Amino acid sequence: MLSKQESIDLRGKLIGESCQLFFRKNPLKIVRANAQYMYDEKDDAYLDCINNVAHVGHCHPAVVKAGCDQMSVLNTNNRFLHDNILLCAQKILSTLPENLSVCYFVNSGSEANDLALRLAQIHTGNKDVIALEHAYHGHLTSLIDISHYKFDLPGGVGRKDHVHVAPIPDTYRGKHRDSNKSEEELGSMYAEEVRAICNKIQEKGKGVCAFIAESLISCGGQVIPPNQYFNEVYDAVRASGGVCIADEVQVGFGRIGKHWWAFQQYDVYPDIVTMGKPMGNGHPVACVVTTKEISESFNKTGVEYFNTYGGNPVSCAIANAVFDTIETENLRENAVVVGEYLLDNCQILSRKHKVIGDVRGVGLFVGIDLVKDRETREPNPKCAKFVHQRMREEHILITIDGPHSNIIKFKPPMVFTKENVDAVMSTLDRVFKEYREKSELFEVNTTRMPGYVTDGKSTKEHRPIKALLERSNIKSI
Numbered sequence: 001m002l003s004k005q006e007s008i009d010l011r012g013k014l015i016g017e018s019c020q021l022f023f024r025k026n027p028l029k030i031v032r033a034n035a036q037y038m039y040d041e042k043d044d045a046y047l048d049c050i051n052n053v054a055h056v057g058h059c060h061p062a063v064v065k066a067g068c069d070q071m072s073v074l075n076t077n078n079r080f081l082h083d084n085i086l087l088c089a090q091k092i093l094s095t096l097p098e099n100l101s102v103c104y105f106v107n108s109g110s111e112a113n114d115l116a117l118r119l120a121q122i123h124t125g126n127k128d129v130i131a132l133e134h135a136y137h138g139h140l141t142s143l144i145d146i147s148h149y150k151f152d153l154p155g156g157v158g159r160k161d162h163v164h165v166a167p168i169p170d171t172y173r174g175k176h177r178d179s180n181k182s183e184e185e186l187g188s189m190y191a192e193e194v195r196a197i198c199n200k201i202q203e204k205g206k207g208v209c210a211f212i213a214e215s216l217i218s219c220g221g222q223v224i225p226p227n228q229y230f231n232e233v234y235d236a237v238r239a240s241g242g243v244c245i246a247d248e249v250q251v252g253f254g255r256i257g258k259h260w261w262a263f264q265q266y267d268v269y270p271d272i273v274t275m276g277k278p279m280g281n282g283h284p285v286a287c288v289v290t291t292k293e294i295s296e297s298f299n300k301t302g303v304e305y306f307n308t309y310g311g312n313p314v315s316c317a318i319a320n321a322v323f324d325t326i327e328t329e330n331l332r333e334n335a336v337v338v339g340e341y342l343l344d345n346c347q348i349l350s351r352k353h354k355v356i357g358d359v360r361g362v363g364l365f366v367g368i369d370l371v372k373d374r375e376t377r378e379p380n381p382k383c384a385k386f387v388h389q390r391m392r393e394e395h396i397l398i399t400i401d402g403p404h405s406n407i408i409k410f411k412p413p414m415v416f417t418k419e420n421v422d423a424v425m426s427t428l429d430r431v432f433k434e435y436r437e438k439s440e441l442f443e444v445n446t447t448r449m450p451g452y453v454t455d456g457k458s459t460k461e462h463r464p465i466k467a468l469l470e471r472s473n474i475k476s477i
C-alpha cells in the first residue's frame with residue numbers, strides 16, 4: 001500500500017484538482033469500512049455520520065454477497081431478458097403511489113435527473129425549468145445549468161434563460177420566516193413565489209416544462225420545506241403545463257423513517273421521481289420512475305433509450321439486496337427511533353450552547369444551524385469550521401453545508417445507534433464549550449430561541465424534548 005504521503009503526492013499529480021478532498025490540509029486515507037465505521041491506514045476507526053450512500057451500512061455482507069454472486073454468473077446489458085431488473089422494478093413500484101408505474105434504470109443521480117428533464121421536455125413540449133435557490137441536482141451540463149448551488153458560484157456558468165430560481169422554502173433563514181405565521185401560511189407564501197414564476201413564463205407565451213426539487217433540501221442546508229408548499233406548487237406548475245419532479249437521490253429509500261420517500265410526508269404525487277445514491281449502497285445504480293403517460297410520450301418519439309450499464313443484473317441484484325436489508329433489519333423503524341433521539345439530543349444541546357440557532361430534521365436527516373446571534377440569525381461559519389475539524393480529531397465525521405457553510409449535517413448510515421448519538425452529542429458538547437472558551441467574540445442574544453424550541457407559538461414545537469430535558473436535568477437558558 002502507498003504511504004499516506006505518497007497517496008497525497010500522486011493524487012496531486014494524477015487527479016484533477018477540482019476533485020476536492022475532505023480535510024484538504026490533512027486528508028483522511030480510508031482503507032476499509034464496516035457498518036457505520038470507517039478505518040484509516042493505521043486501522044483507527046471513525047464514526048461515520050455523513051455517508052448516506054452506505055445506506056444499510058458500509059460493506060453490508062448481504063449486499064456484498066448479492067453483488068459477488070451475480071457477478072460470478074452473468075453481467076450484461078438490459079437488452080436481454082433478466083429477472084433482477086424486473087424484481088427491482090417491482091420492489092420500487094410497490095413503495096410508490098400507483099400513478100408512478102414505469103421505471104428506467106441508470107447509473108447515477110445525475111443520469112437520473114438528466115433523463116427526468118428529457119422526459120419532461122418531450123412530454124410537455126416546453127423548455128423552462130423551475131428549480132430552487134441553493135439546489136444541487138447533479139454534475140451533468142444539463143444539471144449544472146439548473147443547480148443554483150453551482151451555476152451561481154463566482155466561477156459558475158451563470159443562469160441560463162430557460163432556468164428560473166425560486167426561493168428556498170426555508171422558514172428559519174429564508175425569504176419568508178415570520179414567526180407569527182403558521183407553517184401552512186409560510187408554505188403558501190413560498191408557493192406563491194413559484195406561482196409568480198409560472199405566470200411570468202406564461203406571460204411570455206410559453207409553458208412550464210418542469211419544477212424540480214429535493215423533497216427535503218440537503219445542499220441548501222438540511223431544510224425541511226413547510227407543509228402546504230409542495231401541494232400548492234404542484235398545482236401551479238401543472239396549471240402552467242409543467243410536470244413535477246421529486247429528486248429523492250439523497251433523501252429516499254426510507255431515510256426519513258416513516259415513509260419510503262420523503263415526498264410522501266407532504267401527501268403529493270410527483271410525475272417523476274429520481275433515486276440514486278443509497279440504492280446501491282455504494283455501487284452505482286439509480287432509477288427514474290414516471291407515469292405511463294410520460295413514458296408513452298417518450299416512446300412515441302421512436303428514439304430508443306439505451307444505457308449500457310443501467311439496470312444490469314449485478315446492479316439490480318445489489319439494489320434488491322439493499323431493499324431486502326432495509327426490510328429485514330427494520331432500518332426504517334431504526335431511522336424513526338434513532339432519528340428522534342438524535343433530534344431530541346440536539347435540542348438539549350441547543351439549550352446549553354447559544355451558538356445553535358436551529359435544529360431541524362426528519363428521521364436520520366438532521367441539521368444544526370450555527371449562528372452568531374439567535375435574534376439576527378447571522379450564520380456562524382467560523383464555528384462550523386472549528387467543529388468540523390475538532391470532530392474529525394475526535395474521530396467523528398460530520399459535514400458542513402448550506403449557502404453560508406454553517407449547517408452541521410447528519411445523514412449517517414441507517415444502522416446508526418442511540419449509543420452513536422450519545423458519543424456524538426457528548427463530543428459536540430465538549431467541542432462547543434472549547435469554541436466558546438476560545439472565541440472572544442462569543443456574545444449572543446439569548447432572549448429568544450428560534451426554531452423548534454420557542455415561545456410555544458411556533459408550529460415546529462418539538463414535544464418529546466420536555467421529557468428529555470427533565471430526564472437529563474438540563475435547564476432551559
Ligand SMILES: Cc1ncc(COP(=O)(O)O)c(C=O)c1O
Binds near residue numbers: 109110139214249250
Ligand atoms: C439531490 C441530489 N441529486 C442528484 C445528485 C447527483 O447524484 P450523483 O452524484 O450520483 O450523480 C446529487 C449528488 O450529490 C444530489 O445530492
